[in-house]
Structure formats: C-alpha cells, structure tokens
Amino acid sequence: MAAISRSRRPLALAAAVAVALGAGALAVTSASAAEAPLKDYELTWGIKQSYRSYVTGMAAGSFTPAGGATQAADNGAFTFVRGSGTYDSDTHAVRLGFEGGLTIASKLHGFELTLSDVKFDSGAAEITADVTSGGSTRDDVPLADVTVTRTMTGMETKLTEEAATVLGSASYAGAAGDPLTVVQKTSPTQSPSPTASPSSSTSPKPTTSTSPKPTASTSSTASPSASQPASPSASASETGAATKGDIADGTLGWGVKQSFRTYVVDGPAQGRITASGGATQASGNGVFTFGGADGSYDTDAGTLTAAFKGAVNFKGHEANGTYGLDLTLSGLAVELDGGTGELTADVESLGKASDDVVLAKLTAATSDLKAEDDVLTLDDVTAELTKAGAQAFGGFYTEGTVLDPVDLSVALSDDAQLPDGDGDSGNGSGTDSGTGGTGTTSGTAGGTGTTGSTTGGVTGALASTGSDVPAGALGAAAAVTVAAGAGVVIAVRRRRQA
Incomplete structure (x- = not known):
C-alpha cells in the first residue's frame, strides 16, 4: 500500500503506536526486514455528526453501507471491516486498508456519492477513501487528518479541504470530525491488548466531541443588575x-x-x-x-x-x-x-x-x-x-x-x-x-x-x-x-x- 505524501507525525509517536500493536506485529522475518503483516482490523468513524443529521434530516437522504460495512443505531458512526496491511519497523508506520463501502444519497437535495477502499495511515496521520460521484471515481482522496495515539482509539480528526468538496460545503474544511477508532477484532495470540501498552498516559488524550458545539453568551453586563431592587427604576x-x-x-x-x-x-x-x-x-x-x-x-x-x-x-x-x-x-x-x-x-x-x-x-x-x-x-x-x-x-x-x-x-x-x-x-x-x-x-x-x-x-x-x-x-x-x-x-x- 503506497504511502500518502502528507505531513507526518513525529516518529516517537509512531513508535508508541507500534508498542500498542504488540510483539506479534514486530516478529519480522528475514525475508521482510522492514514490514510485518497486519490483519483483522476494524475502523469506526462517523465522518461528522452534524453532517449525518443534515443528510437524514434536512436533505431527507440516507446512508447505505455495503460489502460488510455497517452503521450504528440511531444514525450513528460507520464501521469498515477486515482491515489488513503492514507495520513498518523502520518508520513505525501502520498502514491498513478496509473492506466495505458507504453510499450517501439525497434525492431532495440532488446528490449521491460512494466511499470505498477506506485506508488509515498512521505515518501520514490521515484517512483516505475512493470517492465515486457522477459516474467517476477518485482514488485515495484524503478525508481527514488524524491525531494519532498509541491506543488508536477515540483519535481526534480534522476534515480536509478535499472532504469539504466531497461533502458539498466549504465550511467543513478544517472542521473537527468525529473521533476515529482502529482496533483489531481478533487479538493475535502473541499480542497484548493495545489498552495495556505502557505509559499510555503520556499520549494526548483525544476528545470525544464529534463537532464543536456553539456556546451561548450568558453575559449579564448589558442586563439590569440582579442586585438592584425589583421595584420599577x-x-x-x-x-x-x-x-x-x-x-x-x-x-x-x-x-x-x-x-x-x-x-x-x-x-x-x-x-x-x-x-x-x-x-x-x-x-x-x-x-x-x-x-x-x-x-x-x-x-x-x-x-x-x-x-x-x-x-x-x-x-x-x-x-x-x-x-x-x-x-x-x-x-x-x-x-x-x-x-x-x-x-x-x-x-x-x-x-x-x-x-x-x-x-x-x-x-x-x-x-x-x-x-x-x-x-x-x-x-x-x-x-x-x-x-x-x-x-x-x-x-x-x-x-x-x-x-x-x-x-x-x-x-x-x-x-x-x-x-x-x-x-x-x-x-x-x-x-x-x-x-x-x-x-x-x-x-x-x-x-x-x-x-x-x-x-x-x-x-x-x-x-x-x-x-x-x-x-x-x-x-x-x-x-x-x-x-x-x-x-x-x-x-x-x-x-x-x-
């Protein structure tokens, strides 16, 4: 799987991810001095909660997973399955590709697009997917930058300009996306659980917020002072x-x-x-x-x-x-x-x-x-x-x-x-x-x-x-x-x- 040419996170963080994968991923044979195979991973990501609400609400549209992909109940996040790829012991990068596709469509607002071949690259710190729309397909479109953590769970994401184009609104560029989780469905016999990796407290703790919530101003500076009597002024x-x-x-x-x-x-x-x-x-x-x-x-x-x-x-x-x-x-x-x-x-x-x-x-x-x-x-x-x-x-x-x-x-x-x-x-x-x-x-x-x-x-x-x-x-x-x-x-x- 080709590496994606985008800004990389420090190798120290990538190494911490490698620790989380466990010893099994590091058992590299002499025939493959730099890479070890990975398999049976799942990627869960909701893109952006407000976007899902827009599609099923205002746009009266739908999400249709296929090829093994699923969506959580109540218009929840999407899970792509049977992830396989490699761990690079030289760069400490984890590269995984996942099976399953997702069709997003609204007849009312006139759009239909399909995401497939979803990939996660910890070295490039991003999510990509093939995007099909209007009868043509663009391969490996970068959808989000990822703040990679050693556990690879609840990782913060930020939507890219390309994602804003795919989703149909320039306002999405740079916006916070839903948290991303990449886990191995079947734990290898030689690998400890990722959550058991040492010094996990040193990794940045991702937020679970799927989108920034606007806050209301509650300043009372322009309002009558509550300390004054209730009688007319x-x-x-x-x-x-x-x-x-x-x-x-x-x-x-x-x-x-x-x-x-x-x-x-x-x-x-x-x-x-x-x-x-x-x-x-x-x-x-x-x-x-x-x-x-x-x-x-x-x-x-x-x-x-x-x-x-x-x-x-x-x-x-x-x-x-x-x-x-x-x-x-x-x-x-x-x-x-x-x-x-x-x-x-x-x-x-x-x-x-x-x-x-x-x-x-x-x-x-x-x-x-x-x-x-x-x-x-x-x-x-x-x-x-x-x-x-x-x-x-x-x-x-x-x-x-x-x-x-x-x-x-x-x-x-x-x-x-x-x-x-x-x-x-x-x-x-x-x-x-x-x-x-x-x-x-x-x-x-x-x-x-x-x-x-x-x-x-x-x-x-x-x-x-x-x-x-x-x-x-x-x-x-x-x-x-x-x-x-x-x-x-x-x-x-x-x-x-x-």
Missing part, C-alpha cells in the same frame, strides 16, 4: 410610567442560528435569506431585527408579552425552479415570567404552515424587569431549542440546542426612544442578505428576494427565522421541516395579546 417613576400596562413599541434582535445562516447562504443550500414586512437583517449575513411590538408588561410581577412584526424567509437547494428548502418565520412573539419563558413563531415550510410554534425556551440573566427612560431592555437572553422546534427543523438540530441569543427592547410610552434611536422601528424596510452577504452565494438559488411563501401581506405570510447548523438563544425559533415536505406535527399554542 427611578427613571421610570420620574417620567410617570406605570408599573404595568400596554407596550407602545419594541424591537427583537435574533439571528436564529449563525451556522444555519451560513448553511443557507454560503453552504450546501447555495440560497438566500430575505427579511420583509418590518424585519431587517444586518449586513454580512448578520442577525435579524423585528419591530412594531405590541403586548403588555407588569414590572412588579416580572411579566412581559410582546409580539413583533416582520418575516424572514430562507430559501435554497434550487433545482429547475423548485426549492428543497423554503422556510418562513413570522409573527414572532416572546413571553417572559420571572426571567424565563418562550419564543414562538408562525412557521411555513414547503407550503405547510403551523401557527404559534413554541420554538425555544428563554432564560434571561435576571428575573427583574426594570425600565430606564421608559424602556425595558433585556440583552443576551439564552434560547434553547424545544422538542417542537427540533421537529420543525426536521431533526437537523436536537432538543436543547443553543440558538443565537435574543435581545429585547420595549418602549413603555409613545415618546420613549428605543436603543437605535428610532421610536417607530416597526416601519423599517426589508433587506435581502443575498445582496449584503457573500458575493459568491447571492442569487444562486434563483428567483427574486420576495418570492415564495410571503403572500397576502406580512401578517398573513408565515415568516420564519432559522438556525443551524448551527450559537446563542433562539429568539424567534425557526422551523425547517424540509424533509420531503412533511408538515410540522407539534403542539402549538397561541400566546398573543388580544
């Missing part, structure tokens, strides 16, 4: 603001999920995002702002209900004028009681609509509602995806996934100035991130920025905000039920102010 009293009543105006800032925005505009969807009806999007494929709030508040009780105008549409995976992804979020609403609550939205995905879907659980940094200059402000409210929200995303995200954080500003009087200085933020015009985002992706989905599901006016159109693939709180949880157009079957509640 002095500024509110001086201006004569009541402790409860109706909201005059307000804005909600929320990005759904940064990784989802990237997926839609710069990733495999090659699509666009359109904000309309009073919602806007920050430049550079940034977060969304919804305005024109109405609702009620009670600072003594610590309760707030607010509904916002505006809609956001996510569109991508275009083929002959038909979109595999067409999601709209509208009618976003927030309800808080004692610092916790819910974010709901009307969701339309591929023509199927659900009202008042509870997308996220909200947790503010403080349970107190304090007004300053007749404005209530809550920043960095943590949003976690609910079970209903996860179903809305077609299983692309799991329940409890942290979405982008939510920022709330609510005016308690007509003359109160919201943080942006515009007391009537609900009248802003919509923007299309297809023009403000990355130039290589704008307009690739085809069509105009306002086509699709937003018909019959803003409030009639079911607008949505998405996340994914994606790092904070889900303020207006987005639902992505794109799996073959299946509707969202979830419990919904209407929490609007009459």
Whole structure:
C-alpha cells in the first residue's frame, strides 16, 4: 500500500503506536526486514455528526453501507471491516486498508456519492477513501487528518479541504470530525491488548466531541443588575410610567442560528435569506431585527408579552425552479415570567404552515424587569431549542440546542426612544442578505428576494427565522421541516395579546 505524501507525525509517536500493536506485529522475518503483516482490523468513524443529521434530516437522504460495512443505531458512526496491511519497523508506520463501502444519497437535495477502499495511515496521520460521484471515481482522496495515539482509539480528526468538496460545503474544511477508532477484532495470540501498552498516559488524550458545539453568551453586563431592587427604576417613576400596562413599541434582535445562516447562504443550500414586512437583517449575513411590538408588561410581577412584526424567509437547494428548502418565520412573539419563558413563531415550510410554534425556551440573566427612560431592555437572553422546534427543523438540530441569543427592547410610552434611536422601528424596510452577504452565494438559488411563501401581506405570510447548523438563544425559533415536505406535527399554542 503506497504511502500518502502528507505531513507526518513525529516518529516517537509512531513508535508508541507500534508498542500498542504488540510483539506479534514486530516478529519480522528475514525475508521482510522492514514490514510485518497486519490483519483483522476494524475502523469506526462517523465522518461528522452534524453532517449525518443534515443528510437524514434536512436533505431527507440516507446512508447505505455495503460489502460488510455497517452503521450504528440511531444514525450513528460507520464501521469498515477486515482491515489488513503492514507495520513498518523502520518508520513505525501502520498502514491498513478496509473492506466495505458507504453510499450517501439525497434525492431532495440532488446528490449521491460512494466511499470505498477506506485506508488509515498512521505515518501520514490521515484517512483516505475512493470517492465515486457522477459516474467517476477518485482514488485515495484524503478525508481527514488524524491525531494519532498509541491506543488508536477515540483519535481526534480534522476534515480536509478535499472532504469539504466531497461533502458539498466549504465550511467543513478544517472542521473537527468525529473521533476515529482502529482496533483489531481478533487479538493475535502473541499480542497484548493495545489498552495495556505502557505509559499510555503520556499520549494526548483525544476528545470525544464529534463537532464543536456553539456556546451561548450568558453575559449579564448589558442586563439590569440582579442586585438592584425589583421595584420599577427611578427613571421610570420620574417620567410617570406605570408599573404595568400596554407596550407602545419594541424591537427583537435574533439571528436564529449563525451556522444555519451560513448553511443557507454560503453552504450546501447555495440560497438566500430575505427579511420583509418590518424585519431587517444586518449586513454580512448578520442577525435579524423585528419591530412594531405590541403586548403588555407588569414590572412588579416580572411579566412581559410582546409580539413583533416582520418575516424572514430562507430559501435554497434550487433545482429547475423548485426549492428543497423554503422556510418562513413570522409573527414572532416572546413571553417572559420571572426571567424565563418562550419564543414562538408562525412557521411555513414547503407550503405547510403551523401557527404559534413554541420554538425555544428563554432564560434571561435576571428575573427583574426594570425600565430606564421608559424602556425595558433585556440583552443576551439564552434560547434553547424545544422538542417542537427540533421537529420543525426536521431533526437537523436536537432538543436543547443553543440558538443565537435574543435581545429585547420595549418602549413603555409613545415618546420613549428605543436603543437605535428610532421610536417607530416597526416601519423599517426589508433587506435581502443575498445582496449584503457573500458575493459568491447571492442569487444562486434563483428567483427574486420576495418570492415564495410571503403572500397576502406580512401578517398573513408565515415568516420564519432559522438556525443551524448551527450559537446563542433562539429568539424567534425557526422551523425547517424540509424533509420531503412533511408538515410540522407539534403542539402549538397561541400566546398573543388580544
């Protein structure tokens, strides 16, 4: 098996791997002074957990192992079998090739590829495979760099640029892949167990995380101090603001999920995002702002209900004028009681609509509602995806996934100035991130920025905000039920102010 010309790890680490293989691998005959045969090995690797979720969720696709390869239950990792190869006593490199293939396909998103002849080379510290797609095959494509350890179990992997091309998204290049394990299924009689090798504690300990998890900002520096009394602030009293009543105006800032925005505009969807009806999007494929709030508040009780105008549409995976992804979020609403609550939205995905879907659980940094200059402000409210929200995303995200954080500003009087200085933020015009985002992706989905599901006016159109693939709180949880157009079957509640 030919060695792959990529950067090599230090020989000391390769030697440690050789120790783990045991004495049997070192029993080299005089006829083969440098190599000893290896056999009966298995390689287990899941590529990347979020990629598997995308294939079986949003893409409504499948993984089909063949030739002895298998996949673990619940859309788990893949195992390739009957690995054989050599141990090189000069370079201390282990080179193994495995049997079994894996076909990855999605009719909805229009791709099919097969991985076969999977190889592991500890000297080159990489995984390669033959990749068949579009009727042609590329041999020994490097899929991941490997942090080799003496036990060869749970080894960290990093996806290559070639892997990003194979998987269909430049965002995968350099991303952490699933951990890799290479073990001998049938232990040789002369070899000790790899886990019994000496000084294993000196090897770098691999992490078991399959992909970096985005973290939500929970900073409370911009939020009212919890050390202050729960009564209305002095500024509110001086201006004569009541402790409860109706909201005059307000804005909600929320990005759904940064990784989802990237997926839609710069990733495999090659699509666009359109904000309309009073919602806007920050430049550079940034977060969304919804305005024109109405609702009620009670600072003594610590309760707030607010509904916002505006809609956001996510569109991508275009083929002959038909979109595999067409999601709209509208009618976003927030309800808080004692610092916790819910974010709901009307969701339309591929023509199927659900009202008042509870997308996220909200947790503010403080349970107190304090007004300053007749404005209530809550920043960095943590949003976690609910079970209903996860179903809305077609299983692309799991329940409890942290979405982008939510920022709330609510005016308690007509003359109160919201943080942006515009007391009537609900009248802003919509923007299309297809023009403000990355130039290589704008307009690739085809069509105009306002086509699709937003018909019959803003409030009639079911607008949505998405996340994914994606790092904070889900303020207006987005639902992505794109799996073959299946509707969202979830419990919904209407929490609007009459």
